[in-house]
Amino acid sequence: MKVMASTSMPPATVEALLDLLEGSGGGVQVLDPPDHVRAAWRRILHVLRSDGHIPDGWHLVQRGRNSGDLVLQLRPGEHPSKRYQPAAANTKVTVAEDLVKAHPAVHQLRNQPQRLPASDLNRSRALLLLQTIADKITAGGHTVQCGSQTTLLVVAAELSSIGIRVWEETGKRWALRLTLAVDGPGKQSTTWNDYATQPLEDQLAEILATIREGIRSEEAHRQAAKQAEQKRKELARDRQITEHRAEFLRDQVERWVLAQDIRDHCSQLVDAGMNLGASWLRWANKYADSIDPLSDPPGTPADPQPEVQAVRNAPTPVSNVESPGYTEVRPWHPNRRWYHR
Known part of the structure; x- marks a missing residue:
C-alpha cells in the first residue's frame, strides 16, 4: 500500500x-x-x-x-456488503390475457356491464384485474364475493370487509384512465391509477400486498379483541369467585363471633345466678356449637357457577334444639325490671 x-x-x-x-x-x-x-x-x-x-x-x-x-x-471478488442483501424477487403479477374459468363474483360482474367501465378495453382490463385479485386472494384461504353498487369485489374479513372499486376517468392529461381503489378496513382507502409507463397491471403486486395487509390487520384486530374479551371474562370470573369466597368468609367470621358472644353471654348468666343446667343455657350453648365454624372447620368453598352470582347463606340453626323461651322461674337479679316477669 x-x-x-x-x-x-x-x-x-x-x-x-x-x-x-x-x-x-x-x-x-x-x-x-x-x-x-x-x-x-x-x-x-x-x-x-x-x-x-x-x-x-x-x-x-x-x-x-x-x-x-x-x-x-x-x-x-464481490463487495462484502452485498452478501447480506437479499436477492431481488420478481414481484410482478401476471394478468391473464383471456377470462377463463372466471371466479363466481367476476362472472356475476361480467353479466352486469353497467357496473364496469364503459369502454370495451377498460371493461375487459377491469375484469381481468379483478379475476387475478380473486384468484390470488382465494388461494390464501380467504373469501371473495361480488359487491354492491360501486364496490365490485368484497374480500370478507372476520370483523369487517375490504372493498375493491374500479372505474375509468378522463382528465386534462389523459383519456379513459383506469383507476382502482381498495377500501378498508375501516374508512381508509388506497387508490392506484394508470400511468403512461406503469399501467395498473404493473402495480398489481402492490395492490395485492395492500389487500393482504388489510386482511392481516383485521385478523390482528380480531385476535386482540378476542384476547381482550377473554381477559375481561377471566377478570369477571375472578371477581365473582373472590366475592363468593369473601361472603363465605364473612359468614364464617360472623358465625364464630356470634358463637363466642353467645357463650360469653351464657357465662355471664351463670355468674348472675342462673342455674348451670337451665334449659335456656343448654339450648343457647347447643345453638352456639351449631353455628360455630370451628366445631367442623370447612374447607375452601366450591366456586359458583359462572352464570350465577354468589349468594350469601344466612346462619341456619339446628333443627332439634329447644325453642328459646323462659320455661322456669329465673332467680332474682337487681337489674331485672317489672316487665321481665
Whole structure:
C-alpha cells in the first residue's frame, strides 16, 4: 500500500487513479487530509463508481470518508456488503390475457356491464384485474364475493370487509384512465391509477400486498379483541369467585363471633345466678356449637357457577334444639325490671 502525504491531491482522471491503485499493490493511504483534499478524492471516487470504471470481478473499499486517514483498496471478488442483501424477487403479477374459468363474483360482474367501465378495453382490463385479485386472494384461504353498487369485489374479513372499486376517468392529461381503489378496513382507502409507463397491471403486486395487509390487520384486530374479551371474562370470573369466597368468609367470621358472644353471654348468666343446667343455657350453648365454624372447620368453598352470582347463606340453626323461651322461674337479679316477669 502506498502512503501519501495529507496534501496529495487525487489523479486528474479515473484511468490515472486505477493506474495508481494497480502500481501501489491495490491500496493507497492519504494521511489525514484536509477537507478540500478529502473532497477532491470523494469526487473522483464518485466518478469511478457511478460510471462503472471498476473492473469486473473487483470491488473498491473506502475508509476515512469524512475523518482520519483516507484509505482506498481495490480488492478482487464481490463487495462484502452485498452478501447480506437479499436477492431481488420478481414481484410482478401476471394478468391473464383471456377470462377463463372466471371466479363466481367476476362472472356475476361480467353479466352486469353497467357496473364496469364503459369502454370495451377498460371493461375487459377491469375484469381481468379483478379475476387475478380473486384468484390470488382465494388461494390464501380467504373469501371473495361480488359487491354492491360501486364496490365490485368484497374480500370478507372476520370483523369487517375490504372493498375493491374500479372505474375509468378522463382528465386534462389523459383519456379513459383506469383507476382502482381498495377500501378498508375501516374508512381508509388506497387508490392506484394508470400511468403512461406503469399501467395498473404493473402495480398489481402492490395492490395485492395492500389487500393482504388489510386482511392481516383485521385478523390482528380480531385476535386482540378476542384476547381482550377473554381477559375481561377471566377478570369477571375472578371477581365473582373472590366475592363468593369473601361472603363465605364473612359468614364464617360472623358465625364464630356470634358463637363466642353467645357463650360469653351464657357465662355471664351463670355468674348472675342462673342455674348451670337451665334449659335456656343448654339450648343457647347447643345453638352456639351449631353455628360455630370451628366445631367442623370447612374447607375452601366450591366456586359458583359462572352464570350465577354468589349468594350469601344466612346462619341456619339446628333443627332439634329447644325453642328459646323462659320455661322456669329465673332467680332474682337487681337489674331485672317489672316487665321481665
